[in-house]
Amino acid sequence: MLISGSLSVHLKTERSRVTSCPNCQANGTLVNTISSKHFHIYWIPIFAYSKPGSTKCESCGHVMKGYDMPEDVRDAYEDFREGTKPKFWQFTGTMIIAAIFLYLFAGHVSIEAQEIAYIKDPMKGDVYYFEAGNGDYSSMIVRARMSDSLFVSKNKFESSYSSGVEEIDYEENYLEERMGFDIATILHRYNKGKIFKVYRYE
Numbered sequence: 001m002l003i004s005g006s007l008s009v010h011l012k013t014e015r016s017r018v019t020s021c022p023n024c025q026a027n028g029t030l031v032n033t034i035s036s037k038h039f040h041i042y043w044i045p046i047f048a049y050s051k052p053g054s055t056k057c058e059s060c061g062h063v064m065k066g067y068d069m070p071e072d073v074r075d076a077y078e079d080f081r082e083g084t085k086p087k088f089w090q091f092t093g094t095m096i097i098a099a100i101f102l103y104l105f106a107g108h109v110s111i112e113a114q115e116i117a118y119i120k121d122p123m124k125g126d127v128y129y130f131e132a133g134n135g136d137y138s139s140m141i142v143r144a145r146m147s148d149s150l151f152v153s154k155n156k157f158e159s160s161y162s163s164g165v166e167e168i169d170y171e172e173n174y175l176e177e178r179m180g181f182d183i184a185t186i187l188h189r190y191n192k193g194k195i196f197k198v199y200r201y202e
């Protein structure tokens with residue numbers, strides 16, 4: 001069972017700039033109070049989403065909320081509310097999630113940079129995983145490089161899944177027959193996502 005829900009924390013209580021209580025006419029007895037509600041999962045605060053509050057008279061106990069407030073009381077309350085921010089830690093979960101995404105994204109970017117470097121400077125034995133025209137997936141191995149072009153041999157097998165190419169990527173599965181490509185063409189296909197993985201086994 002997932003335990004989640006909402007929790008409320010007190011943010012601030014401050015005397016209102018409105019001096020007279022509309023209920024008992026006492027002077028300087030009105031206070032504004034603001035809380036912050038956040039959504040939690042297993043008591044880990046994920047994000048704050050609302051700031052409920054009220055104005056209360058310390059003398060007669062009269063509590064005013066929302067549109068029950070006289071205009072001057074509400075203006076003072078709204079100014080106070082706007083200047084009161086939720087606690088930073090109420091966004092702990094959001095920050096953790098953002099950090100995980102950043103980490104994964106940085107990893108992805110560095111893998112991509114490495115793969116592009118391999119494509120631009122190919123070596124015999126490099127392997128490219130690609131999406132075949134028929135919707136299946138396969139791989140090809142670099143046999144030789146000649147300045148701006150290279151010769152590859154295709155895998156004789158295909159897989160219905162991109163993740164299945166790992167299972168057919170064996171030296172003995174590559175055909176003897178060679179095909180020539182420009183390095184620029186390979187790079188273009190990589191940028192289009194047609195070639196989706198580059199391996200250099202060292």
Ligand SMILES: [Zn+2]
Nearest residue numbers: 021024057060
């Ligand atoms: Zn009062």
